[in-house]
Amino acid sequence: MITGFLALYIFVLAAFTGYEIISRVPVILHTPLMSGSNFVHGIVLVGAMVALGHAETPAEIAIGVIAVLLSAGNVAGGYVVTERMLEMFKASRPAASKDQAR
């Protein structure tokens, strides 16, 4: 179990980590990065699975299924979209391709 101050430590340290990661990102990557972080919070799928996994009444199961459905969409969509954007960046990354051309 995570309780009390241990939880607080995790919350705060994770928050600092997130802040640090983003703070030196060039503008050109803002859109892919927003999409990427959108993918990362798709981890909610794991929680949705747990919630559905121990749901008992029909109402709980119905809401649990909605949760899993939505979060599965979040994960898959977030990944595909981010990957597509970043793939393009790599292919037409001009500095690199130019250096090679010369």
Add this chain to the structure above:
Amino acid sequence: MTLPSYLSTVVDAVYFVAAVLFIWGLKRMSSPRTARRGIIWAGLGMAAAIVVTFFLPGMHNLGWMIAAIVVGVGLSWWVGRRVPMTAMPQMVALFNGMGGGAAAAIGAVELIRFNAALQLAMNLSAARPETAFATSGHLGSVELILAFVGALIGAISFTGSLIAFAKLQGWMDRRFVFPLQRWVNLAIFAAAIACGALALTAGLEHHAFAWGLLVAFFALSLAFGIAMTLPIGGADMPVVISMYNALTGLAVAFEGFVLQNEAMIIAGMVVGAAGTLLTQLMAKAMNRSLGNVLFGNFGAAGAGEAQEISGALKPIDANDAAVMMAYAERVAIVPGYGMAVAQAQHKIWEFARLLIERGVKVKFAIHPVAGRMPGHMNVLLAEAGVPYDLIEDMDDINPEFPNIDVALVIGANDVVNPVARTDKNSPIYGMPILDVAHAKNVIVIKRGRGKGFAGIENALFYADNTRMLYGDGQAAAGELVAGLKTLDI
């Protein structure tokens, strides 16, 4: 907590690795060279975390679970593969909304279970309610509070993101304002909090609460997400989406705490913080505070008439425009979202290459929120193959505009509107713009006489040194190319 406190070590270990991979992946994603591998690492972590979750002790409803995952993943994958690059911002909004909705739904399941258990225990031991908690209480006080807060935030992010999606997709009127809107919204929010607080207080005292309270809490939270997003103009949507992204992260972290799931807490919190910073960066790029973005538009309805714009629109035909640029020394191309919608970026790049062959110095001038999000236009130009060193940021190119002979504006509107500097009543007042008006000549390619995404008249189009080239972006760019080619004969 129904999960045994001894989650099997393997599952814990995999969650730990997944959390590390998310952070590592995001770190890699913040540099263009390593970005692609970053998302793949994060994806591996995610896949592992999902697979081991099936092996948690006491999981039921596996059939439903697998079916929902297959459908959700399948649909999103299909849509995500097909959607054009121009539609990326609304896709992020849509997927983000789904995550927020999932977080809210998790909160709902946990709260329903908690309340049902309380009710059952109350019936069993009506005389001694305190025993109820012992038998039912899989949620401690902190978990209970966070379940409510997470559900509130998740629900707001859900409907808010869906509205943002609908607006960017063009399914919805751009702005929806009525008198006293701010107070109506505040009332909805207060009512949601009140319902949540009443249920929460009862729960904390180990009394079951009325189901109606819970239903009202969720309904009001969802309604607030809609009400809050409706009055915000399209130009501000990127900031709003980024904020909802951060909020979803927070909601996921809170619900992760309710479920005692470390991977959710860490990933959610990292996204919450990263998203908050990203939101600030975007708001700063538009020279607006977040408060101004969220609440600034309410006042706009009664703020008085926009300044009258005098002058006339002066058309030019494509050949003349091509000649003008062919004999110019410096040309700045100012692309906007409209160019990408018309799929004109390839033609424009062809035109730019022809100009460069003639010895014209060509630059692309990019506004921080050109396209619909910071960096979106860079993605779109990269797709067309425009080399990186021809692209200039706003801060670099703005001082150069007086030396530029021709500025070719294609599909950009609000980001070149001088009204942002001059008219205090304008909704975009204060937004930094590209000083295209300072160029010696301006040519604007535009489909018709319509207004920009923010719904405001553009003073640049009426300026003395501006000529309008009417036509679909791609067709107009094609005519420009043809015009240049006839020069060489």
